[in-house]
Amino acid sequence: MKSFLVMVVVALLFVIALVFGAKNEQIVTISYFIAQGEFRLPIVLGVVFLAGFILCWLFSMFYIVRTKLKLRTALKQLAQLKPAEGSDA
Template identity: 65%
Template sequence: MKSFLVTILLALLFVLALIFGARNEQLVTISYFVAQGEYRLPIVLAVVFLLGFLVSWIVAFYYIVRLKLSLKSARKKIASLSAAQQEQNA
């Protein structure tokens, strides 16, 4: 439920950025290492927001998977220790 609310909040922020950009039809010059281009402000805002969202999602996904694997390993270890303790008591 919490992740759903966060997703809705991010979607609202994205829509807000698009509305802000739609009201500003200026051309923005972006300089790359080798080239340079002129783009409309709404496009730049949308691309930068989506790239930031994707990068943060990938980093969060990495940490979530790492924690789940660690938890799975800990649960296996607890189960094996619990089984060994039950054999000793029997």
């Protein structure tokens, strides 16, 4: 449920960025290393927002998977340390 609410908030922010950009039909100049381009503001806002979201999502998924793997390893080690049931040690 929490992830659904986060996705709804992100989608709303994306829509707000597009609406804001749609109201501002200005042409912006973007200079990168070897070239320069002129783009409409809504396109720039949408692409930058989406790129930031995807980058953050990839980082968070990396840390979530890493944490789950560590937890699985720790649980296996804990299971090995527990004495077998029924033995009188």
